[in-house]
Amino acid sequence: MYSVVKATIEDIQRWLAHLQPLAEMFAQCYPNTLETTVSLLEDGGTFVVTGDIPAMWLRDSSAQVNPYIHLASEDPALKRMLSGLIQRQAHYILLDPYANSFNIEPNGQGHNQDQPPAGPWVWERKYELDSLCYPIKLCYHYWRSTRDESVFTSTVHNMLRKIVEVMCVEQRHDECSTYSFQRFDPLAPTDTLLFHGRGTRTNYTGMVWSGFRPSDDACKFGYLVPANMFAVVTLGYLSEMARAIYQDEALALRAEQLRAEIEFGIQTYGLVDHPRYGRIYAYETDGYGNYSLMDDANVPSLLSIPYLGYRPANDPLYANTRRFVLSSDNPYYYEGEYARGVGSPHTPPGYIWHIALSMQGLTSIDDQEQEEILRMLMRTTGGTHYMHESFDPDNPQRFTRPWFAWANSLFGEFIYHLARQQPDWLTRLREM
Numbered sequence: 001m002y003s004v005v006k007a008t009i010e011d012i013q014r015w016l017a018h019l020q021p022l023a024e025m026f027a028q029c030y031p032n033t034l035e036t037t038v039s040l041l042e043d044g045g046t047f048v049v050t051g052d053i054p055a056m057w058l059r060d061s062s063a064q065v066n067p068y069i070h071l072a073s074e075d076p077a078l079k080r081m082l083s084g085l086i087q088r089q090a091h092y093i094l095l096d097p098y099a100n101s102f103n104i105e106p107n108g109q110g111h112n113q114d115q116p117p118a119g120p121w122v123w124e125r126k127y128e129l130d131s132l133c134y135p136i137k138l139c140y141h142y143w144r145s146t147r148d149e150s151v152f153t154s155t156v157h158n159m160l161r162k163i164v165e166v167m168c169v170e171q172r173h174d175e176c177s178t179y180s181f182q183r184f185d186p187l188a189p190t191d192t193l194l195f196h197g198r199g200t201r202t203n204y205t206g207m208v209w210s211g212f213r214p215s216d217d218a219c220k221f222g223y224l225v226p227a228n229m230f231a232v233v234t235l236g237y238l239s240e241m242a243r244a245i246y247q248d249e250a251l252a253l254r255a256e257q258l259r260a261e262i263e264f265g266i267q268t269y270g271l272v273d274h275p276r277y278g279r280i281y282a283y284e285t286d287g288y289g290n291y292s293l294m295d296d297a298n299v300p301s302l303l304s305i306p307y308l309g310y311r312p313a314n315d316p317l318y319a320n321t322r323r324f325v326l327s328s329d330n331p332y333y334y335e336g337e338y339a340r341g342v343g344s345p346h347t348p349p350g351y352i353w354h355i356a357l358s359m360q361g362l363t364s365i366d367d368q369e370q371e372e373i374l375r376m377l378m379r380t381t382g383g384t385h386y387m388h389e390s391f392d393p394d395n396p397q398r399f400t401r402p403w404f405a406w407a408n409s410l411f412g413e414f415i416y417h418l419a420r421q422q423p424d425w426l427t428r429l430r431e432m
Contacts, residue, residue: 004075005031005068008416015419015426021378022415025385030412032386033064033405038081039104045091046084047104051403055110055123057101058089059214062134063299064405066141067413073146082142083151089135090159095119097166098127098179100216115182115197127179129170129210129227130300132163133234140237143245152245160238164255167231171261173209173222174201181211190217190345203287206265214298215346221286225270226300228262229310235259271317276329280321281305294332295325297344297353297390299410306363313365326360336393339376343390347400351390354380358387358410362417367425370418374429377411387411 009027016023039047048061065082072078092102101123103109110123118125139160142151169176180197193199193211202209202222208231209222235255242252265287272282272291281302282291295302303325306313313319324330325342332343334350342356343349354377361373380396381387387407391399418426 001031002034002068002071002075002078002081004071004078005034008071012416012419015423016415018427019429022374025378025381026412026415028385029387029408030067030416032408032412034068034081036403037064037405040081040084041088041104044084045088046081047088048085049405051405052401055101055103056088056092058092058131059100059128059134060406061085061089062138064409065138067409067416069138069141069145072142079146079148082138083148086135086139086142086151086156087153089138090153090155092121093132093135093159093162094155095121096125097132097162099123099125100128100131100212111183113184115184116180124216126181126216127170127211128214128216129167129208129224130214130230132166133227133230133300135159136163136234136238140234140241143241149245152241157246157248160242161251164235164238164251164258167208167235167258168254170209171206171258172204173199177209179211193218200286201288205269205285205287206261206263207269207287208262213296214300215296215344217296217344217346219284220292221284221290223265223269223285223287225266225281225283225285226302226304226308228266228270229305230300230308232259232263232266233309235262274320274324277324277327278320279317280324281317293324293329295330295342296332296346297342297356297359298346299355299359301325301342301356301359303342303356303363304359307359313363322363334393338396339380339391339393341376341393347390348392350392351400352380352393353390354387354407355389355410358407358414361414362410367422370422371429374418 012026013023037049048056050060072082099122102121103123106120108120181193182197183192199222207223207228210224210227239252239255242248269285269287270282274280283294285291302321305311305318311318334343334352339352341352343352357373361370364370380391382397382399388399389401389404
């Protein structure tokens with residue numbers, strides 16, 4: 001194990017000495033990504049699987065390592081792992097910026113019956129806007145934490161250019177994009193795009209079209225609002241790096257213009273007046289007046305708005321939206337004997353996601369709510385002391401994906417956040 005990660009675990013365990021079950025869960029979950037999913041490659045790259053699927057998702061790999069970035073300046077081995085992941089992500093995006101997950105080598109594994117065919121490097125070619133945002137966030141936070149500019153190669157520069165190029169094309173998906181995706185599986189209707197793989201029609205709004213959600217389920221309406229919020233934040237990061245690292249004023253200005261257009265679209269087309277909650281953000285819209293009022297457990301989500309850095313937790317629009325998301329008016333909010341929280345159409349009806357519970361805790365500004373979430377997390381591991389993809393809130397021993405590293409990383413991030421930000425509150429908690 002990386003020395004700085006081991007030291008961090010020991011520090012947090014001391015804070016949690018009076019909450020031994022929680023301390024044990026943290027010690028098990030926090031290093032799970034590093035211990036079970038990371039491969040250091042001979043070319044200097046890093047390959048990170050999601051867990052029980054032998055492929056690397058751009059989104060998941062970024063999220064899985066996020067809890068370690070702030071430690072990298074203290075550990076050269078950790079820096080090498082993260083910088084290698086940045087290089088590998090850049091390599092993949094330049095191979096195919098529309099793919100969401102990739103193989104470790106060009107072995108043709110994955111969903112090779114999809115249409116149109118993807119290359120042998122691609123596990124799955126579902127275009128998801130957030131898959132272009134996560135690598136930007138990884139680059140930026142690595143740079144800000146380590147001040148290491150050696151990672152900013154010409155390959156990374158070309159990746160940043162390609163991301164902006166694709167986003168600009170997908171602002172006008174119906175007119176300008178050649179992307180389509182079809183999977184002919186009658187048992188998985190959300191794995192394909194309607195209308196010959198092109199998706200439902202959209203009107204120009206300034207936002208960027210996405211074929212699929214971060215759950216890998218097809219969008220109902222093409223403008224996924226939380227993914228566009230994430231784009232607003234990460235395009236700000238991109239413009240800063242373009243100027244500071246590459247002295248590329250043209251790229252910085254293009255990113256800033258795109259950012260302003262997306263923000264206009266969110267504020268103009270992404271808001272809905274709800275009779276119970278007031279003005280809230282929609283989950284999806286098409287620019288023609290149609291929208292989805294819901295939230296999904298996967299991040300970016302509406303619940304995660306402060307975590308993304310789009311708006312603070314006390315923002316009135318976010319507060320209204322959060323009340324909606326954490327209510328029965330959200331069709332994917334569920335309650336049971338052991339937990340209540342957000343689920344997903346990607347998993348069985350009624351199942352709650354550990355990612356959503358950890359995200360609820362990370363974005364909460366209420367101590368009682370955070371304590372309740374800690375208790376729910378502790379009693380829903382199904383006896384494994386690991387987080388899972390989703391679980392039955394009436395019987396937590398029924399769960400999906402026993403090895404899902406993103407959920408373990410985000411739980412670790414939540415506990416670390418509490419220990420660093422609220423140590424006095426945490427030490428006053430009753431035995432759990």
